[in-house]
Amino acid sequence: MPLTSKKDNQETNSPKSSSTNKLITMIQVTNLSKKYNGTTVLKIDNLEIKKGESFGLVGNNGAGKTTFFSLLLDLIQPSTGQIVNNNVQVNTSEAWKPFTASFLDESFLIGYLTPEEYFYFIGDLRGQNKADVDALLAKHEEFFNGEILKNKKYLRDLSKGNQKKVGIIATLIGNPEVIILDEPFANLDPTTQFRLKKIIKELADNPDVTVLVSSHDLLHTVEVSDRIVALNKGEVVKDIQTSAETLQELEQFFAV
């Protein structure tokens, strides 16, 4: 699939290999559905996400965004169908875990740890030593805005926005190939939203990293994703490569 939306300066930054990578399927969704008491909350017959793609998921409340991510992370069981993540069927094997990182909500944080301890813990689990983690943290010092590290606070005592910052950066530990962020822009202040966009764009430029982001905010999603899928009542209603007109198209769709 051709890449149409990347801004010129990014285009030049991306290595050539990105175009070949794009042909490899990273995540394959087949006949997936999730029912609760007879009500179908998610039904995706076929969805392919390519390696290196920056995938944006938009939709109203209850559209099935979090349900999709939870299925992708094997946190809930599909009623039918399956998701294959890099040739690993997620609900039968656990081999997707080493290369997949995610942050869905605060329940991914360990409240009684300090941010540093949390990062090192995740680092330990992902085979990173302290120095690796420290290097990553140093790189994102700006994103933390001095409110996270060495603050003598446990994660449970941080504000929602600051908790989110910790969770997002923790997903970057250990160079995962698939990064899943549910509503990463919610609860963040404008400056941090801006910085987060920069981080996600950087990830998107890496041909080996597939980023999945969901959001209510059409503008943010359009800015960071090169492909946008809109869900409505559990079904894919739009699947578009981002272009100059995408935002308008989406706004029209959701302005009911």
Next chain:
Amino acid sequence: MIKKFLYLEWKAFFRSASFSTNMALKILMGFVAAYFIVVFLALGIGVFFILKKQNLDPIVTINKFMIYYIIFDLVFRLMLQKIPVMNIRPLLIFPIKKSTIVHFSLGKTALSIFNIIHAFFLIPFSVVLIIEGYDPLSVVLWFLAIYSLLFINNFTNIILSNKDNLFSIFLVVAGVLGALHYFDYFNITTYTAPFFDAIFNTYWAAAIPIVALAVLYYTTFQFFKKNLYLDAGLSQKQDEAKTEDLGWLNQFGTIGTFLKNDIKLIKRNKRSKTTVGLSVMFLFYGFLFFTNAIEVYNNPYMHIFAGIFVSGGFLITFGQFVPSWDSAYYQLMMTQNIPYKGYLSSKWWLMVIATIITTCLASFYLYFGWETYLTIVVGGIYNIGVNSQLVLLGGAYTKTPIDLSSGKGAFGDKKAFNFKTMLISLPQLGLPILLYWIGVKLDGPTVGLALVAGVGVLGLALKSTAFKQIEKIYKSEKYATIAAYKQKG
């Protein structure tokens, strides 16, 4: 308005996660409650005649020991009684008077089983007194005064619920007073008995506790009303955080990573700290068995029981709630690159290390002779070999989320320990006693002990096989567990 609150309470009760999943446990707890009610009733009716038979004046004797009754009541409340949590935060912005909210929250505590249970003792006792020809008015006043004292305990418990581990202090106070009394150094009852006697013998003294109760209720009411703010009584206490490395655990690989986490979990959360405090108390539980304090306890079968308890306090109180300790971030655990085996092994090691430490600490039981300590060591071996795996197995089905950050201010749910913990562990205690009994029947006590220890060693030998099975169960229970943990409270 009260009707609306009751409606909310009703819904909260019947819709809680634990209610629907643990019906069997609820029924079991109902039986336990019935048992205590019967015991108290029997005591209430019978104690008068028992004391009479021993040529003691019933009311004087009861009054004499009333101080202990009241202190122990307070200790039990501090330890066990939950402060009922009504979801107060959402109510604050509605047109409900603050005083109504507080009155209801406090009034609700009055209906606690910890208050009602005493009625089963005090009412029959009072009735017997009246039948036996004591002045009815005196008896009624005495009854009211004693009940006021118990309610004073109730509200004291609420006010003190912010403080850590107070119950242990009160327990020590009660223990020291009891010991001084027992060894005739200092008898507190000589100072308190006249007070309780006065309640009975004069018409005015009963007013003291009743007035005190009214004052205390008013104070508690004012205290909570004043603190009914998000940044006061309803706020979360923030501790100053200290980053700890615990680098020496790195040498244990994945298990070390989890152990580091578990140690922090225990150190930094009130609930887990209380649990550790309780397991220390279990360490001294054996005194009840090995001294002649309670005669029916002092036989070899009960000694095995005590051996399990003394060495396995931590295992029983902490292990019971694996993996619920991690319930708040279970989703994280399930998406990380974590082998279940490593996760479970680290919990297992934690329990084993704790059991070994407790068994060593329990060496002071050598005072009662080496056979006694041997029983505890055998209990320790059995705990390490068998019970450590049984609690992990049970944990796969324990789907009650634990709110670690339960330090949610004055109205927060503070109490860590609950009845269920005890009940689930009962089967684990039955088996070693049975084994011992078989051993004794075969060839005497030594064989009995050897049999219990042998099964423990066998369990240890089969650990890797058992762990594979446990791991499987955890995996199959994964989705249900995640769903249950998502439901708070």
